Amino acid sequence: MDYPRSAPLQGPPSQPAGITPAAVPSTSPAVEHEFVGPNGSVDCPSGYACAGVPYSTGALVFKFYTYGSYALSYWHGTGFVANVQTGGAATRLYDGNGGAAGCIPAGVGQNGINWDPIWTIALTASHC
Numbered sequence: 001m002d003y004p005r006s007a008p009l010q011g012p013p014s015q016p017a018g019i020t021p022a023a024v025p026s027t028s029p030a031v032e033h034e035f036v037g038p039n040g041s042v043d044c045p046s047g048y049a050c051a052g053v054p055y056s057t058g059a060l061v062f063k064f065y066t067y068g069s070y071a072l073s074y075w076h077g078t079g080f081v082a083n084v085q086t087g088g089a090a091t092r093l094y095d096g097n098g099g100a101a102g103c104i105p106a107g108v109g110q111n112g113i114n115w116d117p118i119w120t121i122a123l124t125a126s127h128c
Contacts, residue, residue: 023074025053025060027121031070033062044082049091049104049123052079053115064091069122075115082109090128094120103128 027033036042037058044050044063052059054077064070067089083091083104093102096119104110105128 025055025062025072025074025076027062027064027070027072029068029070031062031064033060035059036061042082044084046084047086049081049083049085049089049121051081051091051113051121053077054079064121064123067123067125069094069120072115072119072121075118077115079113079115080109080111081113081121083107085123087125088127090124090126092122092124092128093118094122 035055035058036052040058042050042052042061044061047065049064050061051064052061053075059079081091081093081104083089083106085091085106087106089106091104092100093104093113095101095117098120101118102110102113
């Protein structure tokens with residue numbers, strides 16, 4: 001899935017004095033990620049699964065490539081997953097108890113994902 005960029009990528013704005021910034025969303029193990037501003041869009045490369053989580057005035061977009069499980073820290077709000085993996089590979093979402101919370105098949109993008117109950121993203125070779 002290609003999402004044309006409508007604005008250049010930019011870093012998150014600096015915080016005014018006396019304001020504590022929100023915790024930065026992250027994954028373990030760490031994966032490539034970038035900040036996309038409010039007018040930006042995402043290019044998720046073939047073979048990847050990309051997930052966006054709200055941050056500052058835009059979103060942090062994480063690009064997952066290797067099969068396995070990734071623990072999510074400070075992922076809150078509503079975001080998206082674009083699964084551009086090949087060969088029927090799935091992107092699976094799990095809650096804090098390890099229960100299945102969603103599965104996005106290869107070639108599918110899904111908006112409106114509530115990240116609050118999601119604690120893990122897993123890339124698997126098996127279909128949804």
